Amino acid sequence: MSIIDGKKVASHIKDKLAAEVKILKTKTGKTPGLAVVLVGDDPASAVYVKNKNKTCTNIGFQSFEHILSENTSEDKLLNLINDLNNDDQVNGILVQLPLPSHISSKKILVAINPQKDVDGFHLENVGRLVTGNALFKPCTPAGIIKLLDEYKIEIEGKNAVIIGRSNIVGKPVSFLLLERNATVTICHSRTKDLSSLSRSADILIAAIGKPNFVTPDMVKNNAVVIDVGINRLDGKLVGDVDFASVSKQASFITPVPGGVGPMTIAMLMENTFQAFKNSL
Ligand code: NAD
Numbered sequence: 700m701s702i703i704d705g706k707k708v709a710s711h712i713k714d715k716l717a718a719e720v721k722i723l724k725t726k727t728g729k730t731p732g733l734a735v736v737l738v739g740d741d742p743a744s745a746v747y748v749k750n751k752n753k754t755c756t757n758i759g760f761q762s763f764e765h766i767l768s769e770n771t772s773e774d775k776l777l778n779l780i781n782d783l784n785n786d787d788q789v790n791g792i793l794v795q796l797p798l799p800s801h802i803s804s805k806k807i808l809v810a811i812n813p814q815k816d817v818d819g820f821h822l823e824n825v826g827r828l829v830t831g832n833a834l835f836k837p838c839t840p841a842g843i844i845k846l847l848d849e850y851k852i853e854i855e856g857k858n859a860v861i862i863g864r865s866n867i868v869g870k871p872v873s874f875l876l877l878e879r880n881a882t883v884t885i886c887h888s889r890t891k892d893l894s895s896l897s898r899s900a901d902i903l904i905a906a907i908g909k910p911n912f913v914t915p916d917m918v919k920n921n922a923v924v925i926d927v928g929i930n931r932l933d934g935k936l937v938g939d940v941d942f943a944s945v946s947k948q949a950s951f952i953t954p955v956p957g958g959v960g961p962m963t964i965a966m967l968m969e970n971t972f973q974a975f976k977n978s979l
Contacts, residue, residue, distance in 0.1 A: 700946055701850070703925075703953045705842070708849045710735035710959035711948070713758055716838065717967055720759040723976070731975035733791040733817070733967075738776060739769040744795045751793070754964050759969060763789060773802045777810050784812040787936040790978055791817035791971035796867070814977065817970035828871060831878050835970045840872035842962025843904065843925055845881070848925045850951060852902070852923050854879040860897050862886045862913070862939070863906030868927050872904060893917070907938035913940040927959050 724730055733755050737748045747916045748764065755762035765779060776794075783789045798804045808816075814824040819837040827833050836844075847854055853943050859881040873883045873967035881902065886893055897903055897917040906927035918924060924946075928939030938955030944953045953959055 701951050705958040706961045709965035709979045717758045717782040730761050731790050732788045733971045734763040734789045735793050736765045738767045739799050780810045790974040837871040838873050838963045838966035839868050841966040843874050854881050856883050857901040859902040860900035861886045861904045864917040868906035892953045907939045915944045920948050924949040924952040926953050
């Protein structure tokens with residue numbers, strides 16, 4: 700069994716980006732910029748936003764942090780997005796989800812200029828992704844494909860089973876796998892006989908949000924197991940896969956932390972750099 704080291708792969712990607720940013724900065728006199736908007740004080744979201752800003756600075760991007768109070772109105776947030784859409788220094792806009800319940804995330808996501816939608820959640824970008832013309836691939840799904848490629852894991856012709864059908868992970872990763880000619884099955888909370896489906900997977904992706912949900916009886920011998928889950932259990936971060944037992948029968952497996960998580964931020968930086976290059 701091999702452990703897929705997402706931290707290492709993400710670190711190479713960020714080093715490469717930093718070098719490219721330096722060259723383009725000298726050539727153009729311009730700096731890529733990412734605006735991150737956080738509404739409310741959810742502690743996990745605050746940590747994600749802090750990490751995104753820190754990574755921006757390390758790579759040589761400008762980072763614009765907008766932290767708004769929990770009771771910010773939808774109109775105020777829409778106005779901010781409008782300002783960011785019109786700000787030439789901002790190449791990418793990311794609104795940290797989830798938003799407070801009085802704000803419609805649907806409305807907010809479609810207000811972002813699709814050319815600056817580095818999360819890839821605007822409906823136009825979702826349509827592009829589904830038809831194989833993505834401007835920006837959603838970061839976590841893109842990170843998963845990058846990990847498979849880095850470890851030379853074949854996708855074409857393989858049975859890929861995804862547990863979870865969220866708009867952020869499950870659905871978009873299914874389209875990226877289809878694009879790469881995998882045979883894709885998406886499972887969810889109403890799926891009947893989940894174990895027999897998951898056991899058919901050459902590549903099993905868990906994006907459920909339930910600690911240690913995937914156990915060895917759900918996994919085929921020598922399957923590639925990608926764990927997207929980030930859960931807190933007894934003060935520790937754990938994934939959706941019971942790593943200790945499943946790792947014994949997988950051919951490749953991602954750990955939590957240090958697997959998919961670091962790739963999400965690296966892909967966000969790649970998308971922002973792409974948006975910057977598109978703007979030149
Ligand atoms: P979500 O809550 O939107 O979706 C969870 C999915 O799991 C749903 O589609 C649901 O149908 C399915 N599910 C729930 N219970 C199930 C069951 N018993 N059997 C089968 N399917 C079941 O979650 P999400 O936003 O996709 O996130 C999933 C996990 O991934 C969370 O732990 C989240 O924190 C993590 N996550 C990690 C990253 C990263 O960068 N590593 C990024 C996004 C999300």
